[in-house]
Amino acid sequence: MxxxxxxxxxxxxxxxxxxxxxxxxxxxxxxxxxxxxxxxxxxxxxxxxxxxxxxxxxxxxxxxxxxxxxxxxxxxxxxxxxxxxxxxxxxxxxxxxxxxxxxxxxxxxxxxxxxxxxxxxxxxxxxxxxxxxxxxxxxxxxxxxxxxxxxxxxxxxxxxxxxxxxxxxADVELFHPPAAEQAREGLVWIGNWGDGERTGELEQFLMAPAKAAGLSLDIFGVRYPPEALAMLERYGVRYRGWLANARAPEVFARHLATVHVPRRFYVTTLPGIPTIRVFEALACGIPLVSAPWSDSENLFRPGQDFLFARDGAEVERHLRAIQNDPDLRESLVRSGLETIRARHTxxxxxxxxxxxxxxxxxxxxxxxxxxxxxxx
Structure with missing residues (x-):
């Protein structure tokens, strides 16, 4: 054809x-x-x-x-x-x-x-x-x-x-766990600032919990205006700029965990639609914590494939647990990979x-x- x-x-x-x-x-x-x-x-x-x-x-x-x-x-x-x-x-x-x-x-x-x-x-x-x-x-x-x-x-x-x-x-030929594990540290978030429609959510569910949990945070993306960069600086975030998507797996492989912060429209008006970063992160075998959204189509197994958080305090608790519990990390990675490979390639x-x-x-x-x- x-x-x-x-x-x-x-x-x-x-x-x-x-x-x-x-x-x-x-x-x-x-x-x-x-x-x-x-x-x-x-x-x-x-x-x-x-x-x-x-x-x-x-x-x-x-x-x-x-x-x-x-x-x-x-x-x-x-x-x-x-x-x-x-x-x-x-x-x-x-x-x-x-x-x-x-x-x-x-x-x-x-x-x-x-x-x-x-x-x-x-x-x-x-x-x-x-x-x-x-x-x-x-x-x-x-x-x-x-x-x-x-x-x-x-x-x-x-x-x-x-x-x-x-x-x-996820394109699992490109997005997969590293062939050989290396030392992992800190938190990573790959995403664009956009039009400021999730500024509050990024502060509440990403920057503040990372700082409270004592985890370094690397952020990659574009369209970060001066006020966004100032916020990142206040929280001690390392802003890395644009990242070619083909290089995302190697970046995930260097970090302990990542966070999903959906755009507001996918929480309020179009629930049930995760961004592609959720699929790609799970395919790479990195533990993921998510801000609230409704998995109304049962795409994943929340609590097994990734951890849901209702507020910033719960994100912090999840991040501390991931940092301190190797068995939890292993379980999240195994479950996330299983779901991606079975349904979402x-x-x-x-x-x-x-x-x-x-x-x-x-x-x-x-x-x-x-x-x-x-x-x-």
Whole structure:
């Protein structure tokens, strides 16, 4: 099967978490014998920021880890018929421009002999629904939503049984425990500051407990404004800047534990959706403590795969226990790895994707329709 994926960027993971998941899934599809082509717009802001900060050297970890992957940039002379020639499956990520989304939908509606899916991996459907409604999805066959609560939004918008829950997962070829254990110390957190929507949570569930437990804290990520850096300095945090995702396993391997602090939308409005860092951390065999969120889809075994904390004081207690109890560390690592390997690898998600396509192809193609613009 020929698969064409329209992404924001495959090469850059600078503030672009979908690249993590996409790389692992596409690598698995290639190894299953499928032909994969990745298209991305010229001047993608993630790639431009990466190159501005780190130059071509910033791309080397990705290239070394994924030699079988490549992408083609397109510009104003983009020819959709040429790009889609021979395609069996086309997937459009929601970080693309509405004009491109509409253009590919029209190509499908004109009789394109491929299955066309829209891939949503963000909270904009609830945080900024007008931005999603700006997309003309009338020519699309289905939607891939990275959580059940997001899928339910699309069902309310009229997609019914044409929306599929497609969670992110870990690329276990890259994300795995170190071949040989080394000395571990301190706490690590890998994440972007973003728009300040979880400033209080990062202080309450990460910085303050780490300091209270006497653990050093290394933070990696981008988009940290001066006020964020000042907060890190007050807590004695070592800010390390951007980290290529392909290097995350070696960083996890040097630390005693990590913490999951979900963005506020994934606690309040879209519960049940963990970030990809949860899957990747557990796959690397590092004990994890999580701030509150609702595992409404039973993706994990809270208390076994990782430790939930209701407040900062409980995070501190968990961190002290992990620091002082080798048996607890071993148990968390073993359980977390077991769950990832059984249910949450990119190979699992590739298999799910092929199943979704088969399911759509078994039924008559529904008439094209516009999204229903009701209030979320």
């Amino acid at each position: 020929k698969i064409v994926y329209f992404t924001h960027s495959l090469a850059s993971c600078w503030n672009h978490g979908n690249a993590h998941f996409l790389r692992g899934v596409l690598r698995d599809l290639i190894r299953r014998g499928h032909q994969v082509e990745v298209l991305e717009p010229q001047g993608a802001w993630s790639l431009q920021n990466l190159l501005a900060d780190h130059g071509e050297a910033g791309l080397e970890p990705y290239r070394a880890a994924y030699p079988e992957l490549s992408s083609t940039e397109f510009g104003s002379d983009f020819d959709p018929d040429r790009a889609l020639d021979g395609a069996d499956l086309v997937i459009m990520h929601e970080w693309n421009e509405p004009s491109l989304v509409a253009e590919i939908g029209k190509a499908r509606a004109r009789g394109g002999r491929f299955t066309l899916l829209f891939h949503d991996t963000h909270h904009r459907a609830v945080s900024d629904p007008d931005a999603i409604r700006a997309f003309d999805l009338s020519g699309y066959d289905g939607v891939l939503a990275f959580g059940e609560t997001l899928a339910e939004v699309y069902r309310r918008w009229g997609w019914e049984n044409r929306v599929f829950v497609w969670h992110e997962a 990119c190979a699992h998600r590739a298999e799910e994707l092929l199943g979704f396509v088969a399911q759509l192809n078994k039924t008559a193609r529904p008439a094209a329709q516009q999204l229903i613009t009701e209030t979320v």
